[in-house]
Structure formats: C-alpha cells, structure tokens
Amino acid sequence: MTRSRHQAAARPRRQRRTAALLGTVLFLVLAASGAAHAAWTTAASTATGSVTSGKVSIAQSDYDQLKFDYTTGSSTTTKPITITNGSVPAAYALTFSAVASPAALAGAVTVTTWPVTAAANCTASTTLPGNQTVVTWASATPLTGSLAANGFVVLCVRTAMSSTTMSTYAGGQVAVRLDLSAAVGTNWKAQAESVTVTQTVPDVSRPTSPTNLTATSTTDAAATLTWTAASDNVGVAIYRLYRDGERVGGDLAGRTYTDTGLNVGTTYVYTVDAVDAAGNFSDQSTPASVTTSPTPSATTWYRVKSGTLCVTGSTRTNGAVTVEACDETKATQLWKYEGTNSAFISSKDAPGLVWQRPTPGFKTIVVAVGDATEPGQQWSGDLVGNGVYRFTIGPNKNKPDCAYVPANTAGTALKVQPCAAAASQQFTLTAANG
Structure with missing residues (x-):
C-alpha cells in the first residue's frame, strides 16, 4: 500500500477522534493575529422551558x-x-x-x-x-x-x-x-x-260579603237558601254557609244550598261568607232567619229527642217505649207522626206498632198493634216553643195527659202525667236524612 493510501485510511479515524474531543474542549481562534480565544469546559445539555395557562371561569x-x-x-x-x-x-x-x-x-x-x-x-x-x-x-x-x-x-x-x-x-x-x-x-x-x-304577589285582598241571603223554600225538615255572589280581585273560590253559627254544607261552589235534617217548627239563623283561592274570606253576610213548618210530615221519619237522648221502641207488642243514646243507624229510633190533630206515632223498625197510652194504673207507654178505634193511640203534637213539641192524649181533653221522661238516663221508660211546662215533657222532632 502506498503512503497516500495509508493517509486516506487514517483520516476517518482522526476525524472521529476530533469530533469526540469537541464534546469536551473546543478551541476557537478568532483572528489571524491569534490575540483572543474562548473555551467551553462543560458537557452539552438540551434547553427546556414551560408555560402555565390561565383558566377562563x-x-x-x-x-x-x-x-x-x-x-x-x-x-x-x-x-x-x-x-x-x-x-x-x-x-x-x-x-x-x-x-x-x-x-x-x-x-x-x-x-x-x-x-x-x-x-x-x-x-x-x-x-x-x-x-x-x-x-x-x-x-x-x-x-x-x-x-x-x-x-x-x-x-x-x-x-x-x-x-x-x-x-x-x-x-x-x-x-x-x-x-x-x-x-x-x-x-x-x-x-x-x-x-x-x-x-x-300573594293575594291578601278579602272578597266582599255575599248579599241577599234568602230562604226560597222551607219544609218541616229542610230549607233552601240562595244568595248573591261576592266579588274579589282574583275570584271567589267557595262559599261557606252557617246555621246558628255552625258551618253546614262543606265547601260550596254554587250559590244555593238545601239544608236538610232540620227540626220541625224551628227557627234557624243563617249566614254565608266567601273565600278566594288564597284563603282570604269575607265578612259574613247579613243574617237570614228561617223557620221550618210546624207540622210534621206524614211521609217523613223523625228522631224524637228528649234532651240528648232519643226515643226508641220495642219490636214486640206491649214492649216499653224508652230513651237511649242517639244512633243514626238504628231504625228503632225512627218514628212517623201520621196525622195532624190526633195521630198514630208509628215505628219504622216494627211496622204496624204504634205508641199506646198505658191502661189505668200502668203508666208506662208501650207499643201496640195500630187500631184506629183505640183512643189510647190517638196522640196530638203541640208546638209549645221554638222547635219544642209536647205529645198529649185523653181521656179528658180539657185536662190531657202528656208523655214525659222521668229521668235523662238511657233505659228510662216514657210515661204519662198531667201536662205542665216541664222540660221532661218537651221533645224535638228531627227529620232523618236518608
């Protein structure tokens, strides 16, 4: 191999060595005069950096x-x-x-x-x-x-x-x-x-009072009432009717109501008010006085009351007529007054049985088979006060005897005695609903 070929083969090895040396020491000749030079004596490194972004919120x-x-x-x-x-x-x-x-x-x-x-x-x-x-x-x-x-x-x-x-x-x-x-x-x-x-925007305005409260019809047991509409800034929702201060009929959407189950011959005082959807209510109307018919209907069944107790009858002939706690489910407490001046007082639970005055010496009122010829079964109902009835019977029409309750105790039998202004002789007739 000639000298020139040896030199060419050696040159790549020298170049690799030179490149490696540049990684550690680098000499720079700046000018032909050789007056200045610079050197790096540390290992090379990669430059790094970061940016923190803000948050839009x-x-x-x-x-x-x-x-x-x-x-x-x-x-x-x-x-x-x-x-x-x-x-x-x-x-x-x-x-x-x-x-x-x-x-x-x-x-x-x-x-x-x-x-x-x-x-x-x-x-x-x-x-x-x-x-x-x-x-x-x-x-x-x-x-x-x-x-x-x-x-x-x-x-x-x-x-x-x-x-x-x-x-x-x-x-x-x-x-x-x-x-x-x-x-x-x-x-x-x-x-x-x-x-x-x-x-x-709460509704705090009260309706006006209904007007012209009137009873358009009455019977012995019911009264139908009507009134003129109240006014309100939003609108009336319901009406409320009161009888003697007690509410009847629930929430009434209309302006008429028939109140049933009333006492015979009784005067009631009604008022009505109006309520809007927010619950504001009017003053009560001018009162209206209503009196039911004083004559019992021959087609209506009644509860005959003495104080807080109701008259009840036996289902057997000659059984005693007594008083007990009122119970609307009991037909034994329902009676019909069939007549005007003198009439049967008939039992609903025991058809054909009526009140009968006791025979002389036996003062308890009993039920017996109805007999139009029997004077002891001919009772007269007399209105002696507001809704207060008294049942009278012969034999002496000038001095009649009256039915009475000796004691306000359940189980007490009705008897007769000379008529007098006594609470024990006073009864109310309340029409049965249904």
Whole structure:
C-alpha cells in the first residue's frame, strides 16, 4: 500500500477522534493575529422551558336572595350579587330572563342594578348613585363589564312593584333566571350555572260579603237558601254557609244550598261568607232567619229527642217505649207522626206498632198493634216553643195527659202525667236524612 493510501485510511479515524474531543474542549481562534480565544469546559445539555395557562371561569353568589313575596307592606327588595372571575382577565355578561303567570307580571317588576364596593353597601336604605341600570324582569337586557384576573364585582339589585301593580297581579308568580358568562376574544368562553328564583304577589285582598241571603223554600225538615255572589280581585273560590253559627254544607261552589235534617217548627239563623283561592274570606253576610213548618210530615221519619237522648221502641207488642243514646243507624229510633190533630206515632223498625197510652194504673207507654178505634193511640203534637213539641192524649181533653221522661238516663221508660211546662215533657222532632 502506498503512503497516500495509508493517509486516506487514517483520516476517518482522526476525524472521529476530533469530533469526540469537541464534546469536551473546543478551541476557537478568532483572528489571524491569534490575540483572543474562548473555551467551553462543560458537557452539552438540551434547553427546556414551560408555560402555565390561565383558566377562563365565572361564578356568582347570593342571587337566590332575590326570592321574595311582595305585599302592600313590603313592595321592594334589595340584595347584593357578587360576580367572581377566574385567573384570566375577561369580559362578562349577566342576563335576567323570566317566566311569569300571568305573563305581563314579568314586565311589571322594576329591576334596578348598580355596582357597589362591598355587599354591606347594598341595603334597603342605599341611595341610588345615578349610574344605575333600570330594566324589568321581561327585558332580558344583558349587563356587561370587565373583570381583572381573580377579580370580582358586587352588583346591588333592587326589585319593586307599585301597590296598583300588586292589586292587578295578586296571586301571580314570576320565575326569574340568571344567566352569567365570561369571554376572552372569540374562542375562550365560560358559562356559569343558571339559577332561578321565584317572586310572588300573594293575594291578601278579602272578597266582599255575599248579599241577599234568602230562604226560597222551607219544609218541616229542610230549607233552601240562595244568595248573591261576592266579588274579589282574583275570584271567589267557595262559599261557606252557617246555621246558628255552625258551618253546614262543606265547601260550596254554587250559590244555593238545601239544608236538610232540620227540626220541625224551628227557627234557624243563617249566614254565608266567601273565600278566594288564597284563603282570604269575607265578612259574613247579613243574617237570614228561617223557620221550618210546624207540622210534621206524614211521609217523613223523625228522631224524637228528649234532651240528648232519643226515643226508641220495642219490636214486640206491649214492649216499653224508652230513651237511649242517639244512633243514626238504628231504625228503632225512627218514628212517623201520621196525622195532624190526633195521630198514630208509628215505628219504622216494627211496622204496624204504634205508641199506646198505658191502661189505668200502668203508666208506662208501650207499643201496640195500630187500631184506629183505640183512643189510647190517638196522640196530638203541640208546638209549645221554638222547635219544642209536647205529645198529649185523653181521656179528658180539657185536662190531657202528656208523655214525659222521668229521668235523662238511657233505659228510662216514657210515661204519662198531667201536662205542665216541664222540660221532661218537651221533645224535638228531627227529620232523618236518608
């Protein structure tokens, strides 16, 4: 091999050694004069770096405080809303929207908004600064602004209704939604969760009283009453009827009612009032006095009462007529007065049996088979007071005997004695319902 070939073969090995040396020590000759040079004496390394990005976010607090019930004594509410930004400066937009019943109510509530330095500066007595924004719940006009990184703004929100508006929309309700968003440019956006609160206009106005309460018909056991409608700012829901101060008939949608199960020959005093859907009720109407027929009907079954007890009969001939606790399920307590001047007092549970005056020397009233020729079965019913009956029987019409109850105790038998103004001789006839 010639010298030149040896040199060519050795050159790559020298170049590899030279490259390796450059990784540790590098000499640089700067000028032909050789006056300056520089050297690196450390190992080479890769340059690194990082960028931490900010977060676009937006949040609110205290919007739920705007839940409110408007009344004539409290027609305005003032509450702070705090809007908080994330770590990137951003523009925000706050929008109110509403669903109301009736729909016009949303446009009847004035919403005034202005910024304050702190929530404590947003109170009912806070004076409007002059730069406030005035809208209604129906306007859906966005409130906009900018926030620094991690910044916040407090908005004072005042909502109000006039007394006229409250009267117009009594019973109404508006559900108000807050939508809040933030944006940086056109690509970075954030949306807060929507929040909804409800504001109501309670109906506190009372209906007027019904008028012209009148009994259109009466019988011995019932009275039918009618009245003229009451008026209300929202509307009357029901009427309530009272007999002698006690409610009868339940909730009445109409303006007429037939009251049944009344006592014969009795005067009752009725009143009626009106109630709206909010539960406001009117004063009671002018009273109406109604008196049932004093004559028992020959087709009606009655409970004959002595005080708190009801007269009951035996189901066997010559069984005693007694008193016991009233029980509407017992047919033995039902009697029919068949006649006007003198009549049978017939048993419903034991058909054909009637009251019979005792024979001389035996004073207990019994039931016996009805006999039109038997004078001891011919009773007269005399109205001696408001709803108070007295049952009389011969033999001496000038000095009749009367049925009476010796004691107000269950099981006591009815007897006869000379008629007198005694409570033990007084009975009421109450028509049985059904």
